[in-house]
Amino acid sequence: MTSRELPEGEGVAADEGQLSVPPQRKGPSTALIVALGVSVLVAGLFAFLAVRYREQQNQLIRVTGIPSSVSTPLATLMALSPVPAKPAPNFTLTDQDGRTLSLASFRGRAVVLEFMDSHCVDICPIVSQEFVDAYRDLGTAVSRVVFVAVNVNGYHAGVSDVATFSQAHQLNTIPSWHFFTGSASDLHAVWSNYGIEVQAPSPNTDIVHSSFVFFIDPSGHERYLANPTADHTSSGTAYLPAGPLASWGQGIALVARSLT
Numbered sequence: 001m002t003s004r005e006l007p008e009g010e011g012v013a014a015d016e017g018q019l020s021v022p023p024q025r026k027g028p029s030t031a032l033i034v035a036l037g038v039s040v041l042v043a044g045l046f047a048f049l050a051v052r053y054r055e056q057q058n059q060l061i062r063v064t065g066i067p068s069s070v071s072t073p074l075a076t077l078m079a080l081s082p083v084p085a086k087p088a089p090n091f092t093l094t095d096q097d098g099r100t101l102s103l104a105s106f107r108g109r110a111v112v113l114e115f116m117d118s119h120c121v122d123i124c125p126i127v128s129q130e131f132v133d134a135y136r137d138l139g140t141a142v143s144r145v146v147f148v149a150v151n152v153n154g155y156h157a158g159v160s161d162v163a164t165f166s167q168a169h170q171l172n173t174i175p176s177w178h179f180f181t182g183s184a185s186d187l188h189a190v191w192s193n194y195g196i197e198v199q200a201p202s203p204n205t206d207i208v209h210s211s212f213v214f215f216i217d218p219s220g221h222e223r224y225l226a227n228p229t230a231d232h233t234s235s236g237t238a239y240l241p242a243g244p245l246a247s248w249g250q251g252i253a254l255v256a257r258s259l260t
Contacts, residue, residue, distance in 0.1 A: 066224070067258035074251045077244060078213075079227035088113075088216045089193035093150065093180035096163040101178065104220060106146045109176075110259040111216040112252060114228075115196050116149040116179065117207040118161040122238045123230045126245070127211070128169035130228070133249025134256065135174045141253075144218075144260040147174050150190050151181040155203040213252065217259045224255055 062072040065082035074080075088111075092102040103111070112131070116124040131147050138145055151162055162179040166172045171179065181187070191198055199208040215224035228248070230238040240248070 085221040091190045093182040095178040096166045113148045113214040117153045118156045130248040134252035137253035141257040145256045146176040152209040
């Protein structure tokens, strides 16, 4: 019996009358399968931890002691924080209508106090709009809240200066608005008592000063502090988008109302 030749690619006879069996393919080893499984688990764990980290980073922390009516996002926007309830330093100055009044004369009403530049073209006009909005948002509490500012511009410290600023930014539409000014020594004393930093190298340069909103309760004690901020265009013009601007007004009203 003669063996037949097989076409190339088919099995080749090992012995006469027998065909060889094609070699069996080996599957992946157990160790490889385990390693792949561990890799998938580790990758999943890292993904989970990354998501949790991002969630924690985005989670807003609520400062204890702020009014319950103020939401956490709003309190964060305002950088609102409670302060020790110490008596607010008293002062006696002259407002935009030429009236000489003391801070103590507002006892029985909540006071919203800021420090403004009578010639400001940066953040002060923004805070002014926030005050006007807050006044409109106060509702029935409007008669129990006073809005006050102290001038930080010693070069433009006349009654006409604070009156012009009040008129230009519609602050005079607030019946309880008082923009106080006075002599250089009187103003410096008030700035110092409230920890306000003022840099005014010359009449022709911008006044750089601290910007804080103090909330004073009807008994004359400081209760809360907020920190107004502004964005700036590429040309340096200060602005605040409509949403945050309106929220600031609402926030000021809510905090002031909580003190009445």
